[in-house]
Amino acid sequence: MNAFRHTLLGRLLADPLAVFALAIVTLLVVSAIFADVIAPHDPTAMNLVDRFATPSTTYWMGTDNLGRDTFSRLLQGGRIALYVALTAVTISGLIGLILGMLAGFGPRWLDNALLFFFDTLRAYPTIILALALAALMPRGLGTVIIVVVITSFAEYGRVVRTQTLSLKNSEFILAERAMGASFARIVFHHILPNVLGPFFILAAMNLPVVITIEAGMSFLGIGVPPGTPSWGATLKDGFDYIRTTPWILLSGGLPLILATVGFTFLGEALRDQLDPRLRKTR
Amino acid sequence: MLRYTFQRIVLALAIVFFAISALYTVMITLPGDPTTVLLGPRATAEIRADFRERMGLDNPVYVQIAQFWGRILTGDMGTDFNRNRPVAEAVLNALPHTMALVFGAIFWSATLGILLGAFSADNRGSWLDRISGVLSVAFIAAPSFVVALYSLLVFSVWLRWFPTIGAGEPGDIMSRLYHLALPSFAIGLAWVGYVARIVRASMLEALGENYIRTARAFGLPRRTVIYNYALRVAILPAVQVLGVGIGGMLSSAVFAEIVFSRPGLGSLIYDSVSGRNYPVVMGSMLVAIGFFVTCALIADLINAALDPRHRSKA
Amino acid sequence: MTAALQIDDLTVHYATREGALQALRDVSITVPEGKIVGVVGESGCGKSTLINALLQLLPENATLPAGRITLEGEDVTHASTRRLRQMRGQEMSVIFQDPMTSLNPVLSIGRQMRDIQYRQPGNRTEKDRRSANMLGRVGIPDPVGKLSAYPHELSGGMRQRVAIAMAALMRPRVLIADEPTTALDATLEVQIIELLKEIQREIGCAILFISHHLGVIAELCDRVVVMYAGVAVEEGPVEDVFLRPGHPYTIKLIECDPGRLKVRVADLPSIPGSLPDLTDPPAGCIFQDRCERATEICATPPPRAPQRPGHWAACHHSGPEGS
Ligand SMILES: Nc1ncnc2c1ncn2[C@@H]1O[C@H](COP(=O)(O)OP(=O)(O)OP(=O)(O)O)[C@@H](O)[C@H]1O
Numbered sequence A: 001m002n003a004f005r006h007t008l009l010g011r012l013l014a015d016p017l018a019v020f021a022l023a024i025v026t027l028l029v030v031s032a033i034f035a036d037v038i039a040p041h042d043p044t045a046m047n048l049v050d051r052f053a054t055p056s057t058t059y060w061m062g063t064d065n066l067g068r069d070t071f072s073r074l075l076q077g078g079r080i081a082l083y084v085a086l087t088a089v090t091i092s093g094l095i096g097l098i099l100g101m102l103a104g105f106g107p108r109w110l111d112n113a114l115l116f117f118f119d120t121l122r123a124y125p126t127i128i129l130a131l132a133l134a135a136l137m138p139r140g141l142g143t144v145i146i147v148v149v150i151t152s153f154a155e156y157g158r159v160v161r162t163q164t165l166s167l168k169n170s171e172f173i174l175a176e177r178a179m180g181a182s183f184a185r186i187v188f189h190h191i192l193p194n195v196l197g198p199f200f201i202l203a204a205m206n207l208p209v210v211i212t213i214e215a216g217m218s219f220l221g222i223g224v225p226p227g228t229p230s231w232g233a234t235l236k237d238g239f240d241y242i243r244t245t246p247w248i249l250l251s252g253g254l255p256l257i258l259a260t261v262g263f264t265f266l267g268e269a270l271r272d273q274l275d276p277r278l279r280k281t282r
Numbered sequence B: 001m002l003r004y005t006f007q008r009i010v011l012a013l014a015i016v017f018f019a020i021s022a023l024y025t026v027m028i029t030l031p032g033d034p035t036t037v038l039l040g041p042r043a044t045a046e047i048r049a050d051f052r053e054r055m056g057l058d059n060p061v062y063v064q065i066a067q068f069w070g071r072i073l074t075g076d077m078g079t080d081f082n083r084n085r086p087v088a089e090a091v092l093n094a095l096p097h098t099m100a101l102v103f104g105a106i107f108w109s110a111t112l113g114i115l116l117g118a119f120s121a122d123n124r125g126s127w128l129d130r131i132s133g134v135l136s137v138a139f140i141a142a143p144s145f146v147v148a149l150y151s152l153l154v155f156s157v158w159l160r161w162f163p164t165i166g167a168g169e170p171g172d173i174m175s176r177l178y179h180l181a182l183p184s185f186a187i188g189l190a191w192v193g194y195v196a197r198i199v200r201a202s203m204l205e206a207l208g209e210n211y212i213r214t215a216r217a218f219g220l221p222r223r224t225v226i227y228n229y230a231l232r233v234a235i236l237p238a239v240q241v242l243g244v245g246i247g248g249m250l251s252s253a254v255f256a257e258i259v260f261s262r263p264g265l266g267s268l269i270y271d272s273v274s275g276r277n278y279p280v281v282m283g284s285m286l287v288a289i290g291f292f293v294t295c296a297l298i299a300d301l302i303n304a305a306l307d308p309r310h311r312s313k314a
Numbered sequence C: 001m002t003a004a005l006q007i008d009d010l011t012v013h014y015a016t017r018e019g020a021l022q023a024l025r026d027v028s029i030t031v032p033e034g035k036i037v038g039v040v041g042e043s044g045c046g047k048s049t050l051i052n053a054l055l056q057l058l059p060e061n062a063t064l065p066a067g068r069i070t071l072e073g074e075d076v077t078h079a080s081t082r083r084l085r086q087m088r089g090q091e092m093s094v095i096f097q098d099p100m101t102s103l104n105p106v107l108s109i110g111r112q113m114r115d116i117q118y119r120q121p122g123n124r125t126e127k128d129r130r131s132a133n134m135l136g137r138v139g140i141p142d143p144v145g146k147l148s149a150y151p152h153e154l155s156g157g158m159r160q161r162v163a164i165a166m167a168a169l170m171r172p173r174v175l176i177a178d179e180p181t182t183a184l185d186a187t188l189e190v191q192i193i194e195l196l197k198e199i200q201r202e203i204g205c206a207i208l209f210i211s212h213h214l215g216v217i218a219e220l221c222d223r224v225v226v227m228y229a230g231v232a233v234e235e236g237p238v239e240d241v242f243l244r245p246g247h248p249y250t251i252k253l254i255e256c257d258p259g260r261l262k263v264r265v266a267d268l269p270s271i272p273g274s275l276p277d278l279t280d281p282p283a284g285c286i287f288q289d290r291c292e293r294a295t296e297i298c299a300t301p302p303p304r305a306p307q308r309p310g311h312w313a314a315c316h317h318s319g320p321e322g323s
């Protein structure tokens, strides 16, 4: 019991906000995995008789303009949101990790060039770039992932670079080098393990941002293909019928807010546990 | 300071140049007939041929980019083929609305965020501090477009306190502000959280500094010590973050403009994308990036001006 | 006659993870009107704690379980917040230890000097004139121009002078100086000492001068208190204490000073052993772990053994040879 209290999970469970966040995230993940089992209706089945149904025991969150069950659609939407978030964060994280280490280890000119590259990418306002690319590329989750990757890997690159630079000149690495350790050994035994802490914290904090981007793009009609359930698409339907059937909008925003708040609080709690020094910076 | 300013300006220009050139390259090298992209689907074959000739679309990519910038520098951003007007006109008409939105949001959120952060730091550990800490994170997490949608539903549709559509009567300041209220609330909310957290953290750091003890040791009033001596140092990082944050705000502004049916860069781009009105997309992108880079630059320079250590070092 | 500053049995604890850290224990110091009293001791012996206690600016984790501080007969330890603020600066002002960090980096020197005069009469111009005047007095060239300078634009010595000018500007009854010369080189040190003497003559204040440099204390002070690990171990007139030290710690301190008060040393001479754990100090004499004269009796609290008139040492075996 005492040992448990010192594990990461144990320490997280001591913080009420972290428990709350963990509960939300678990709920979301479980409902996304078992969406098919839980969903009371087929999320894409239209039922024109029951259009705009108010929430009831049959339709827990009512139906939309095509008579599709909102609750079932939101469950399915959660699956898409998590899929996009995990894929995009993994890809941009990996690119950032590689470029960041290159910048940290490489010659001065490469470092400067990569820094400039990161700066340039940061200048693209995410949603405006998404709109610009949407007109050039086919509508679909692939485009969403590409947009997220383009606008977010620079952030990972920066963090990894800073971390690598500070480690590169630290005494224990200089000592290893003096003893003739190979480059690979230094990278995989020393740099990587030390870079991963801040890296995972950033990734955790990035998940809710990506979820928001997917929902936002789907809201604008440049995300998921038409008809596919997505939180953003439900919000768009809700927006279109805001005066007549506000519950579509209300229920569409709920899982999105839960997800972003849950993941953000979890990211915060993780950061506080893994690296108390970082608390100040944000 | 002069040299520093100069370096920052050159860097800003280089960023705009590369960011836009990259996008333009993607556009003209993408498979498909670029005249469709640039002229829109409605253009006739003659117009296309003529355009291809005039724009030098058969030239190598780098020549085309050079030509593109040549046109931009002479103020020619192409034609908005949906409404048959110069892109420059469309973009410059939209920009002030977006600027009002973004600066309105910064103004209220920075003011509130700074006060909240300073107050929290001053009363560290109090229940107000804890509530403001949790609220800050919630504000940061809540997607701005959901905030926009919900506030539209609650305050405009249900309560009818605020208008649902438009940017207000031209020339009527009160009407403009009235229409600005909800959208800038929606965009700014997250920034209250960001600013409050940054200011709280840097304020706590400042309060532990020796010069604060000096100020106290000379009997300066508590309020002067906290809201003048400490806060003056503590807002510096917030200014920097706000400058870079303009990029995020431009994204939120797109939603706010669509949700509240306001004119602006965001709704201009949105309308152009559905009509494949590429010159307008490109022009808006150019202005958006230019705006972002300028704001980040100004924030940097303000920071340098506020911090004398920075000023003479640079 | 009441003393300018009187400290009686002052005890300060810091709450730490390891328990209460006893930073000061039963420290008593008297600073008579118009006199200069020095406090000397190694790093960590509680000098800064003492000053913060005087100003009632101790950090949040500090408590004051016992003791009384009186300034011109008025109780500081029980004064209201309002009254305390009046006293700070005007009745007692401080020259802080580190001139590099004790001035606000984003406010000009002039602004900071004007701000501390907020209780004084006069408009901005008059206050600036007074500030410039004082800057001139402490030997800063182009004082009027320096008003618009920022701290980082001045050298360490100049900043130290600014700190002195700020304290002197308030014409306090008691001036507290926390190692005002440690950051400076030897020539500057002499100048600063002369300056303090001059200021003291001019405004007639009492000075509590804190240093770990014996030479400076000998040069400047009338009386000296030797501190070790939060305890005052010896007190007396300066010549007396330095020429005929009674406490084994003081003896070591002077022995280890290579220049014998004449040449400046970079840091305190080293005495074998290390400071006791202040969260769990030994019973009896605080110095027993490092003392060559220690015997069984030293595990009981040592008395204040008189040496000569007005000179005592808290030791069971005090005196030049021990007894
Ligand atoms: N806020 C605090 N919390 C806990 N312990 C503290 C605190 N401030 C000081 N101390 C401890 O109290 C003791 C006395 O510290 P103090 O700063 O008064 O020493 P000093 O004599 O001024 O040293 P120096 O010459 O280095 O300035 C030290 O052991 C120090 O570690």
Ligand code: SF4
Binding pocket: C247, C248, C249, C285, C286, C287, C288, C289, C291, C292, C293, C294, C295, C298, C302, C314, C315, C316, C317, C318
């Ligand atoms: S009391 Fe004993 S241990 Fe303490 S200083 Fe005197 S002789 Fe040394």
Ligand SMILES: [Mg+2]
Binding pocket: C047, C048, C049, C097
């Ligand atoms: Mg000290």
